[in-house]
Amino acid sequence: MQRFLTRGWLIQRTFRLRKRRLFLLGVLVLCLAPPAAAQDVLRIGVVDDQAPCSDVVNRSFEGSAVDVWYQVASRADLLHTFVALRKPDEAVRAAARGQVDLVVSCLNITPFRLYEAAFTTPYSDDGLSLLTRREQSSFATIIKNLRASAIIRDSIALLIGLGLGFALILWITSREFQHRDIVGDNKRATFYKGWMMLAMGTGIYKMGSAPLSMSIIALNNFVRLVITSIFVAGTTSVVLKVSKPVDISNAKDLHSALEDKIGVVSDSVAQAWLDRSADAFLTAEDQLKMIVPFDSSSAMVASLEQGNVGSVLADSASIATMKRKIIHPNDYEIVGETLYRTPQAFAVGARLDEKTLKKVNVALAQLKFEGEVDRTLKRWQPAHNH
Incomplete structure (x- = not known):
């Protein structure tokens, strides 16, 4: 019995010693293990004076491209700090030298820039405007421009010519104009008066009450309204230079x-x-x-x-x-x-690792696919008005 108790005590003691050794070994491993690597903080260059894309106002970084970057950083879980850069080409060169990890702005991807640095997947495009x-035109200049406008000349010619044509048709089908307010001293005067009434659209109810005459007058009115609308639009365009x-x-x-x-x-x-x-x-x-x-x-x-x-x-x-x-x-x-448009993207720093670049490109592609990029750009750039 004594021997059995002694043996049990030895087994328990051995078990405790093994647990203690395992615990000490675990503590030793934790002490000797290298600390977890801290996440790198990316240096993001922001090009100043490039509104609405990027701007630095009172040490605050803003613009459509900056907002797009905030979305990318959130989506890819990237830490960053901003650095102000003066001009687009200087910013591209800074990326090429590895002074920044990315350059955020609406950077046009051009051949000479591609010789210096790489770019992310494009997220926008744009052209050039003058x-x-x-x-400020004088009255004499406006009159000169009106005379030079082909639309205005053609509209006047059509109003006169088509009015003359409809007047002839109505004259023949109605066997001359019979109303006392139209009849003149002779047939020529009567026809001329009826022609002018058709062209101007005044008193045309006096030119005939028969169904055929009324149909001709209605068609004349429709054509006259269309041509007059074109004439008014052309005149407005010339006067306001639209x-x-x-x-x-x-x-x-x-x-x-x-x-x-x-x-x-x-x-x-x-x-x-x-x-x-x-x-x-x-x-x-x-x-x-x-x-x-x-x-x-x-x-x-x-x-x-x-x-x-x-x-x-x-x-x-x-x-x-x-x-x-x-x-x-x-x-x-x-x-x-310019009728063409150039793709725009972020410039990639020479020291940015491939893994981080892939995260940025994937996030940009996702945001573009989901429409978030376009909504952000539209928020910063309202409708284009000339």
Whole structure:
């Protein structure tokens, strides 16, 4: 019996010793294990003075591209800190040197930028627009433009010609005009008076009561109303100069705008495009006179308001924002656009790892697919008004 008790006590003691050793071993492993790696904080460059895409206002980072990045960071669970950058091309070079992990703005993906840095999947696209001061026309100029308008000339000719045709048909079918208010001193005077009444649409009930005559008069009225509507629309367009922006890729239209000088932000896509387009018809000396670079969009718009340049060229979204910020926006109009659009994305820093880049691209693709990106861009860029 004593031997049995002693054996049981030895077994319990051995079990306790093993538990204690396992506990000590676990503590030792925890002490020697390396600490969990802290999540990296991404350095996100934000290009200043690129409203509505990106801007730095009182040390606050804002814009449509910044809001898109917030959504990406939330979706991909990424920590970040913002860094202000001056210009788009400088920002791309900063990414290429690894000074930032990503550059957030509406960066156009152009060939020369792709030589320097990689880009995320595109999330937007845009073209270029030309903003200029609206011309104040004199009365003599308006009359001259009215005379030069083909729509107005053709409308007047149709009103007179078709009125004459309907008057002849009505004259023949009614066996001349019989009403006493139309009959003149002779047949020629009677016909002329009836013709003018049809053309002007006044007193036409006096021109016949027979079903055929009334049908001819009704058809004449319908045609006259259509032509008159076209005439009024054409006149309004000429007087108010309501016209669609021209394609500034056309050398003739671009050269005409350059004669009054075009302002651009230096080291921008607008300047690169304008320099390249002007090479086809301007000497280097003329380009220096006609293409005026500025350090910022605010300085460029101020020069336009002061009349130092005739127009300014930038991304369409930026031009729309500039126009709204001008004190008297109705005094300015968008007169030219490029018909093509360039994809836009974030620039990728040289040191950003592939795993994080994939997270960013997947998040961007998801947000674009779900419509969140488009809703964000629309919130920052209202309807485009010329």
